[in-house]
Amino acid sequence: MTTMITLIPLLQLVILANAITFEVKNIQLYVVDQDQSQVSQQLISQFQHSDYFTMSGWSSQVSQGKKAIQDDKANLAMVIPHYFQRDLITQKHASLQLLINAVDGSAASVSQTYTSAIINNFASRLTRASGAVNISTGHIGLDNHNWYNPQLKYSIYMVPGLLVLLVTMVELFMAGMNITREKELGTIEQLNITPIKRYQFISGKLLPFWIIGMAEMAVGLFVGWLVYALPFVGHLWLIFAGSAIYLLVMLGLGLLISTVTETQQQAMFVGWFLMVVFLLMSGLFTPIESMPLWAQHITIGNPVAQFIEIMRNVLMKGSNLRDLWFQFTDLSIMAVTVNALAVIRYRKTHA
Amino acid sequence: MRSFIGFVIKEFYHIIRDYRSLIILFAIPAVDLVLFGYTVRNELTRAPFAVVDPSRDQVTTEIVQKLASSHYLEFEGYLKNESDIDPAFKAGKIKEVVVFDRKFAHKLTHNRSAGIQLIADASNPNMGALITAQISGLVQQFQATHASGPPAGTPINIRSRLLYNPDLRSVYLFVPGLIAVILMLISALMTSITIAREKETGSMEILLASPLRPIQIIIGKVVPYFFLAFIDVLIVIIIALSIFNVPFRGSVTLFLCEAGLFELTALSLGLLISSWSESQQTAMMTAQGITLMPTFILSGLIFPISSMPRPLQWLSTIIPARWFLVIVRGIMLKGIGIEVLWKETAILGGMAFLFLFLSLRAFKVRLD
Numbered sequence: 188m189t190t191m192i193t194l195i196p197l198l199q200l201v202i203l204a205n206a207i208t209f210e211v212k213n214i215q216l217y218v219v220d221q222d223q224s225q226v227s228q229q230l231i232s233q234f235q236h237s238d239y240f241t242m243s244g245w246s247s248q249v250s251q252g253k254k255a256i257q258d259d260k261a262n263l264a265m266v267i268p269h270y271f272q273r274d275l276i277t278q279k280h281a282s283l284q285l286l287i288n289a290v291d292g293s294a295a296s297v298s299q300t301y302t303s304a305i306i307n308n309f310a311s312r313l314t315r316a317s318g319a320v321n322i323s324t325g326h327i328g329l330d331n332h333n334w335y336n337p338q339l340k341y342s343i344y345m346v347p348g349l350l351v352l353l354v355t356m357v358e359l360f361m362a363g364m365n366i367t368r369e370k371e372l373g374t375i376e377q378l379n380i381t382p383i384k385r386y387q388f389i390s391g392k393l394l395p396f397w398i399i400g401m402a403e404m405a406v407g408l409f410v411g412w413l414v415y416a417l418p419f420v421g422h423l424w425l426i427f428a429g430s431a432i433y434l435l436v437m438l439g440l441g442l443l444i445s446t447v448t449e450t451q452q453q454a455m456f457v458g459w460f461l462m463v464v465f466l467l468m469s470g471l472f473t474p475i476e477s478m479p480l481w482a483q484h485i486t487i488g489n490p491v492a493q494f495i496e497i498m499r500n501v502l503m504k505g506s507n508l509r510d511l512w513f514q515f516t517d518l519s520i521m522a523v524t525v526n527a528l529a530v531i532r533y534r535k536t537h538a
Numbered sequence: 539m540r541s542f543i544g545f546v547i548k549e550f551y552h553i554i555r556d557y558r559s560l561i562i563l564f565a566i567p568a569v570d571l572v573l574f575g576y577t578v579r580n581e582l583t584r585a586p587f588a589v590v591d592p593s594r595d596q597v598t599t600e601i602v603q604k605l606a607s608s609h610y611l612e613f614e615g616y617l618k619n620e621s622d623i624d625p626a627f628k629a630g631k632i633k634e635v636v637v638f639d640r641k642f643a644h645k646l647t648h649n650r651s652a653g654i655q656l657i658a659d660a661s662n663p664n665m666g667a668l669i670t671a672q673i674s675g676l677v678q679q680f681q682a683t684h685a686s687g688p689p690a691g692t693p694i695n696i697r698s699r700l701l702y703n704p705d706l707r708s709v710y711l712f713v714p715g716l717i718a719v720i721l722m723l724i725s726a727l728m729t730s731i732t733i734a735r736e737k738e739t740g741s742m743e744i745l746l747a748s749p750l751r752p753i754q755i756i757i758g759k760v761v762p763y764f765f766l767a768f769i770d771v772l773i774v775i776i777i778a779l780s781i782f783n784v785p786f787r788g789s790v791t792l793f794l795c796e797a798g799l800f801e802l803t804a805l806s807l808g809l810l811i812s813s814w815s816e817s818q819q820t821a822m823m824t825a826q827g828i829t830l831m832p833t834f835i836l837s838g839l840i841f842p843i844s845s846m847p848r849p850l851q852w853l854s855t856i857i858p859a860r861w862f863l864v865i866v867r868g869i870m871l872k873g874i875g876i877e878v879l880w881k882e883t884a885i886l887g888g889m890a891f892l893f894l895f896l897s898l899r900a901f902k903v904r905l906d
């Protein structure tokens with residue numbers, strides 16, 4: 188049980204972080220070439236040479252292209268109409284059509300951008316080759332910089348968040364089931380008649396889990412650094428200070444769950460439900476900024492969201508305590524509230 | 539057969555008597571779908587940006603106004619100079635900074651060229667790239683409308699048609715996906731503790747001593763939960779259609795059949811976990827380890843499978859939700875039928891059969 192609890196999270200960290208990327212690669216392109224001219228051939232070969240595209244098929248029927256998209260054989264169909272080459276040469280202007288599977292909206296807009304870039308590039312080379320001079324007056328040059336993650340690597344953004352999540356799962360469930368188990372087994376009675384004080388009892392229950400959590404955090408950071416070259420831009424002590432408070436919140440929450448539930452099953456149900464809500468509203472997978480405003484306000488009460496924010500900002504940007512005072516205060520308030528509630532509830536049920 | 543029916547009815551009573559757990563089983567999927575339908579999104583909305591503009595002339599003001607009026611972006615004000623950018627990013631208040639050249643308008647008219655730097659907080663690479671693309675697009679639009687002289691027309695005109703989801707709404711992508719994931723989690727969770735509980739409380743002996751055959755016990759455990767889970771299916775689909783207005787273009791009958799099949803797969807997986815575990819605690823932890831994170835990450839719910847490294851693409855094929863996701867999105871958004879989805883359906887059916895078979899095997903071992 189203990190090995191399962193500690194090993195599975197680490198294994199998940201090492202394996203699953205690789206799966207997480209919004210990057211769009213291997214766009215399946217279906218070509219409907221009704222023109223079958225030299226120019227259309229040249230255009231198609233531009234796509235064949237691109238790393239982002241894979242040819243999924245070729246036909247001269249638009250219906251075939253639509254079918255390929257429907258059957259998930261293609262993400263995108265490019266329709267080159269009749270007289271494409273003729274129009275381009277005689278009228279200096281021609282159109283073509285893109286059919287894009289937009290079920291995944293963000294992937295669709297990215298593939299649209301890539302495709303347009305290749306076509307425009309091809310078009311401008313054609314114009315240059317034909318000698319037409321393209322004078323654009325007042326050109327605005329755009330220069331893009333990506334700070335903190337210049338290679339746009341997804342893993343270094345995800346690993347700190349995943350680590351938070353995996354530590355949370357272990358702590359919340361272990362602590363959540365701990366007292367309930369004593370209740371189920373009846374050993375809680377024995378503990379209640381010992382001269383031990385309530386706060387001593389609660390802190391005695393918390394401390395071992397707290398130490399396990401801190402150790403797990405340290406190991407996880409080390410693995411992240413080893414496997415994913417996690418950057419450590421900020422101060423490490425801030426991370427551990429954050430972990431210390433955060434673990435108190437989660438353990439307190441676990442204890443609170445176990446004081447309000449009677450069986451391990453109920454404790455696990457509640458813990459599970461909280462976990463899924465915390466997870467999907469934490470900004471781990473989808474950004475908090477994309478949520479509606481009311482939901483963004485709710486995340487103030489989500490310890491996972493706050494701690495992930497601390498982890499990412501410290502590790503990637505080197506934010507300091509002044510930048511993150513809100514998150515630290517928020518977590519501290521939660522820690523005090525939750526643990527106070529746990530102690531009060533515990534007294535009520537056993538007074 | 540009569541004893542089997544009696545057993546199924548007994549199991550039904552067991553579940554219905556515990557009305558608190560019952561409420562949880564119906565409330566969790568409903569609450570989850572409503573909450574996550576609103577929150578699991580990845581499009582750009584009101585991304586905060588700031589501007590460093592040493593020239594503050596007519597052109598730069600116009601560009602800033604154009605950016606500020608986009609509903610994807612939110613103008614947070616001017617920064618004094620470039621050294622203010624890093625602290626602003628570190629405090630997390632803004633995601634992108636637009637830096638104009640000195641004497642921007644002057645350069646644009648006299649040198650025929652002026653520069654803008656777009657600096658993104660790329661700690662979230664996806665957001666960074668999206669915001670940069672958005673701002674670049676707006677600046678290029680500005681340039682196209684304000685360019686003096688002959689318009690620099692592109693010789694090839696591209697007309698794009700976005701099929702199935704023309705407004706590029708991520709709700710249409712995520713809500714059908716969430717249906718798959720929520721059903722998976724709740725179903726596997728439901729059955730994962732059933733047999734383990736009988737073992738822990740000792741009532742397993744009684745069951746084994748009864749004239750029921752193992753296969754009847756296994757099926758009898760699944761049947762009641764199958765009905766409960768089917769109510770969950772109806773709840774989530776009604777929410778998806780009424781609250782989130784996700785289009786439903788395909789056949790409702792086919793959807794219900796496929797959902798039933800998927801339920802069966804998930805319930806059987808739970809049952810398998812249950813017959814492998816000795817205690818409820820182990821069963822729950824295993825169910826969580828196997829279903830929660832792998833389903834979220836590897837099913838294609840949020841992250842496209844085609845972008846994953848090869849070995850993980852292979853790994854994703856053993857995730858049942860991955861196949862049901864293709865089915866739900868196919869039926870709801872594309873309106874396709876069984877003639878396209880037969881492969882996914884067959885895989886789900888095969889998995890359900892395999893899980894049931896394996897739990898039967900694991901169950902028999904406990905007999906001796």
